Each structure stands twice: as C-alpha cells, then as structure tokens.
Amino acid sequence: MAEVTSGTLLKKGAEASLFLTEWHGRRVIVKVRLPKKYRPTELDEWIRRYRTAHEPELMHEAKLAGVPTPTIFLVDMANAAITMEFVEGKQVKLLLGDISKEQRQELCFRIGEHIGKLHGHGIIHGDLTTSNMILNGEGKVFLVDFGLGEKNTELEAKGVDLHLMKRALQSTHYEFAEECFQNVMRGYAAVLGEQDAKSVLEKIREIERRGRYVAERREEA
Amino acid sequence: MKRADEQYCLGIESTADDFGVGVSTFKGEIVANVSSGYIPEEGGIHPREAARHHAEVADKILEEALKKADIKSKDLAIIAFSQGPGLGPCLRTGATVARALASYLNIPLVGVNHSIAHIEIGKLATGTQDPVTLYVSGGNTMVTAYDCGRYRVFGETLDIALGNCLDVFAREAGLKHKKGLPLGAALEQLAAKGKKLVPLPYVVKGMDLSLSGLLTAATTALRNGSCRLEDLCYSLQENAFSMVTEVTERALAHTEKKEVLLTGGVAANRRLQSMLSVIAEEHDARFSVVPREFATDNGAMIAWTGVLAYTHGVVTPVDESFVKLRWRVEKVDVPWLK
Numbered sequence: 428m429a430e431v432t433s434g435t436l437l438k439k440g441a442e443a444s445l446f447l448t449e450w451h452g453r454r455v456i457v458k459v460r461l462p463k464k465y466r467p468t469e470l471d472e473w474i475r476r477y478r479t480a481h482e483p484e485l486m487h488e489a490k491l492a493g494v495p496t497p498t499i500f501l502v503d504m505a506n507a508a509i510t511m512e513f514v515e516g517k518q519v520k521l522l523l524g525d526i527s528k529e530q531r532q533e534l535c536f537r538i539g540e541h542i543g544k545l546h547g548h549g550i551i552h553g554d555l556t557t558s559n560m561i562l563n564g565e566g567k568v569f570l571v572d573f574g575l576g577e578k579n580t581e582l583e584a585k586g587v588d589l590h591l592m593k594r595a596l597q598s599t600h601y602e603f604a605e606e607c608f609q610n611v612m613r614g615y616a617a618v619l620g621e622q623d624a625k626s627v628l629e630k631i632r633e634i635e636r637r638g639r640y641v642a643e644r645r646e647e648a
Numbered sequence: 649m650k651r652a653d654e655q656y657c658l659g660i661e662s663t664a665d666d667f668g669v670g671v672s673t674f675k676g677e678i679v680a681n682v683s684s685g686y687i688p689e690e691g692g693i694h695p696r697e698a699a700r701h702h703a704e705v706a707d708k709i710l711e712e713a714l715k716k717a718d719i720k721s722k723d724l725a726i727i728a729f730s731q732g733p734g735l736g737p738c739l740r741t742g743a744t745v746a747r748a749l750a751s752y753l754n755i756p757l758v759g760v761n762h763s764i765a766h767i768e769i770g771k772l773a774t775g776t777q778d779p780v781t782l783y784v785s786g787g788n789t790m791v792t793a794y795d796c797g798r799y800r801v802f803g804e805t806l807d808i809a810l811g812n813c814l815d816v817f818a819r820e821a822g823l824k825h826k827k828g829l830p831l832g833a834a835l836e837q838l839a840a841k842g843k844k845l846v847p848l849p850y851v852v853k854g855m856d857l858s859l860s861g862l863l864t865a866a867t868t869a870l871r872n873g874s875c876r877l878e879d880l881c882y883s884l885q886e887n888a889f890s891m892v893t894e895v896t897e898r899a900l901a902h903t904e905k906k907e908v909l910l911t912g913g914v915a916a917n918r919r920l921q922s923m924l925s926v927i928a929e930e931h932d933a934r935f936s937v938v939p940r941e942f943a944t945d946n947g948a949m950i951a952w953t954g955v956l957a958y959t960h961g962v963v964t965p966v967d968e969s970f971v972k973l974r975w976r977v978e979k980v981d982v983p984w985l986k
Contacts, residue, residue: 439901440898440901441894441897441898441900441901441902441927442894442898463890463894464926464930465890465893465922465923465924465926465927466886466890466893466923467845467886467890469845470845470850470886470887470890473847474850553853553854554853554854554855555854556854556855558902575852575853575854587806587853591853591854591855591856594801594854594855594856595854595855597800597978598800598801598802598855598978601796601800634806637806637807
C-alpha cells in the first residue's frame with residue numbers, strides 16, 4: 428500500500444514510524460509499525476497486529492474518559508498502519524525546560540489529571556513519557572501513543588504506569604523531576620481522591636523496591 | 649617489569665560468583681586479568697558460600713595477577729575495588745582485601761560502581777566513545793546512556809535480570825555447568841537447534857521490561873513436557889532478547905546516539921549480538937560488543953574504572969568504603985566524561 432509510506436517522515440521511532448501526509452484534504456499522521464527484522468516473523472507479526480488493534484481502541488476509550496487523544500480515521504491491519512488526526516502543538520518534553528516554574532507546575536498538574544481520568548476508567552497508557560504528550564495551540568494536552576497500553580483496573584498496573592512516568596521524568600528532566608512528579612500526583616489525586624492517590628503511591632514504592640538496586644530510593648521514600 | 653614512566657592500578661572484583669583481580673596502567677593498558685569463579689554444587693549462588701570461596705582464593709589470585717602484570721605490589725599506585733551493587737558477603741570480602749592492601753601499601757583506595765565498570769571496560773576495549781549501552785548479566789539488565797554528568801538509566805528490568813532468567817530456566821531444564829562453559833552457553837547451544845516458536849509472554853512496559861512472567865511460563869511449559877526442550881530454549885531466548893532489543897532501540901531513537909555497546913555476561917550470546925547489530929544498523933549507529941574476557945565480571949574493568957575515577961579526583965577514604973549493595977548507576981558522578 429504505497430500511500431501508507433508516502434508523505435514526510437516525521438519521526439522514526441523505535442516502535443513505529445510517523446508520517447505526515449494528507450487524507451481527504453486533512454493533514455493526518457499515519458503511524459506505521461514496520462516489521463522488525465531482529466525478531467522472528469511470527470513474534471513480530473503478533474506484536475505489530477496486537478498493538479495496531481489495541482491502540483485505536485484505547486485512544487477512543489481515553490476520549491470517553493475525557494482525555495484528549497488524536498481522532499482515529501483509519502486502521503489498516505494488513506499494513507499495521509493507523510491514520511489519525513495531526514495534533515499541531517509542542518511535545519511536553521521540549522516545553523518543560525522553557526516555561527516558568529508556575530507554568531510547569533500547572534502543566535504537570537493537568538497531566539496528572541489526565542492520568543487520573545485514564546486510570547479511573549481502567550485505561551493504562553503503558554508509555555507515559557513527556558514525548559507522548561502534546562500541548563496544542565488551545566492549551567489542551569493530548570496524550571498519544573497508546574501502543575503499549577492495556578485495559579486494566581488493578582492497582583499494580585496503575586502503579587507501573589505512574590512509575591514509568593516518574594522514571595521518564597528522572598531520565599529526561601532530572602533537574603526538576605521530583606517537583607514535576609509531585610504535581611502530577613496532585614493532579615492525579617484531584618481526580619481520583621487522596622485515598623486512591625495514596626495507595627498508588629505506596630504501590631509505586633513497592634514496585635521500586637522490587638526492582639534492582641534501589642536502596643537510595645528507599646531512603647528517599 | 650614496571651616501566652619507569654607507568655603507573656598501575658590494581659582492581660578487585662567480587663560482587664557475585666567471581667573473584668577477579670586486574671591490573672591496568674593509567675593509560676588504559678590491561679596488563680593482568682585473573683579470576684576464579686565459584687561454582688555451586690547445585691542451584692544458584694549462595695552468597696555466603698561464594699564469599700567463602702573468594703576469601704580462600706584471594707591470595708592466590710592477587711599473586712597471579714601481579715605475576716602476570718610482571719610488577720611488584722610496591723609498584724602499584726592505587727587500589728580499586730567493586731563497592732557495589734552486588735551480594736553483601738561477596739562485596740565485603742573484596743572490600744576487606746582492598747582496604748588491607750591499600751593501607752599496607754599506603755596508597756589511595758578507590759571504590760568503583762560495578763555496573764559503570766562494565767560500561768567503561770566495554771568502551772575501552774571497543775574504542776566506543778558515547779554509546780547507548782545494554783548491560784545484561786546475572787544480576788543486571790539495563791539500558792544506559794551518558795547525559796549531563798551521569799549515566800542515565802533509560803530502561804531496565806522491573807523484576808529479574810536477563811542472565812538470571814536464562815540461568816534459572818537452564819537449571820530447571822537440568823543443564824549443567826561444563827568446564828569453561830557457563831549455563832547460558834549451554835542454553836544458547838540448545839536454542840540454536842530450536843525451530844518452533846512457542847507462544848510466551850512478551851512484556852515491555854514503556855522503556856522497561858519484565859522477565860519473571862516469561863520465566864514462569866517457560867518453566868511451566870517445560871514441566872508440562874508439551875514442547876521440545878530445544879524449541880523452548882529458542883522461544884525463551886527469542887522473547888527475552890527481543891524485549892531487551894526493543895527497549896534498547898527505544899533508547900537509541902530517543903537519545904539519537906551513534907553507538908550501541910553490548911556488555912555484561914550475557915553479551916557473549918551470539919543471537920543477542922545479532923539482534924542488536926540489526927537495530928544499530930537501522931539507526932546508523934556502530935555496534936560493538938565487549939570481548940569475551942571482559943564480558944563476565946572481571947578485575948580489569950574495576951582497575952580501569954578506578955584509573956578513570958582517580959585521575960579525575962575521586963578517592964574513597966577507608967571510613968567511607970562501606971559496600972553499597974544497591975548502588976544505582978545514576979547516583980554516581982562520572983567526572984571523566986563531559
């Protein structure tokens with residue numbers, strides 16, 4: 428399917444490539460999961476099909492939960508390609524360092540609210556990094572890339588999801604990772620209540636302790 | 649013989665089952681790398697038994713290393729030791745030897761982070777400058793890259809290490825340590841004869857991965873006896889290696905670095921090497937793998953990292969030389985990198 432890979436290559440990610448192209452007069456993103464030569468074909472096809480099928484479902488459910496996600500226009504299972512709305516805006520990853528402390532706290536709070544809404548509806552994003560959050564021109568934060576997401580209401584899954592967010596902040600925005608994460612959790616608590624936020628925080632600590640070599644974090648906690 | 653213009657660092661490694669002593673010159677020439685491994689009668693590493701082994705062989709290994717380097721102990725400028733992360737009793741044995749040597753010779757002591765040593769020896773041996781590193785061993789599974797004064801962890805296992813996953817499965821399958829052949833190598837040989845991919849869990853969570861479910865599923869399938877052992881070994885490797893490769897590729901895409909380095913004990917696995925070389929090529933990065941002699945735990949890597957640290961102002965006073973069982977790489981300053 429030639430049209431799938433035509434257009435401008437916006438990003439060659441590890442998991443998928445994003446192309447910016449036109450579809451019925453709209454500017455759209457075509458997300459293609461190209462075959463990965465390193466893994467066996469059977470495994471590769473299974474992973475690509477699974478993620479291509481689940482991602483649009485989760486994005487749709489996220490919308491129902493009140494979290495902005497790009498609108499899905501077309502799912503092409505044969506090519507593991509998803510055509511979706513092009514959200515014009517800036518990646519939160521690129522923004523965080525350039526805005527004032529108040530703006531950063533407010534933005535993180537709103538991200539936390541989004542995550543709270545997702546978790547409240549049993550949606551696990553699966554890859555909560557600041558590269559997967561886009562602030563559009565109207566000031567709305569869109570969440571993208573649900574390829575590693577799942578439907579799950581267990582505390583464990585929520586904990587892992589937020590643990591990833593924390594890790595992403597630590598590896599990319601270490602200067603203010605702690606402050607950001609605290610505000611994310613404030614936003615999270617604002618949606619789900621203090622009690623739920625507290626249990627998930629405890630879960631995150633448990634997950635950290637389970638990991639390898641985490642004495643320092645234990646002291647911090 | 650000691651060369652007049654040369655300074656030497658002796659490094660002691662004892663985080664787990666190997667007791668190793670290496671000697672590196674300040675210019676990065678490895679002049680000795682000797683080790684002795686503790687092989688359990690059955691099961692995995694018993695920390696206390698391993699530590700007992702280390703204490704028993706320490707003398708002999710030290711002597712051998714100096715002999716190999718062709719220097720005398722008085723020729724040493726500094727003593728480096730693996731300060732963590734690792735098994736407590738094992739680490740303490742190495743640290744005790746290091747402290748004793750440093751105070752006897754009255755020379756500086758340098759505590760080295762074991763994980764960083766694996767990265768640094770890989771860089772030294774392959775001429776890599778600034779890689780995305782996949783470090784996989786019996787105790788560690790992580791993807792790191794340097795940024796702003798520290799090695800940052802971009803992805804890691806949420807539970808057990810890759811080498812641990814493979815070893816436990818190999819033992820469950822009744823594979824035995826053969827002379828000079830680690831369990832992982834025995835598993836690799838069987839996996840090479842596998843043909844059919846058995847469905848097993850594939851768990852990537854963002855940049856992290858989880859291997860414990862995969863191990864449980866593989867062991868359960870083994871006990872059921874429903875699949876050929878070769879096919880199971882093959883499937884276990886394919887799943888586990890695909891997971892670490894995917895996570896490494898994510899870090900590579902994220903950091904846009906131009907080098908990929910594979911280090912640690914599992915680096916010796918050919919199949920894993922080939923998977924990583926594929927992603928390196930796709931991202932126009934150069935792929936390097938640590939040579940076998942420096943892949944498993946070794947003293948040379950501690951000696952070399954000790955040199956890097958010491959020549960950039962790091963020394964460890966004896967009263968701060970307590971071992972750190974869970975010392976994470978992103979907690980360590982690496983002033984030798986900019």
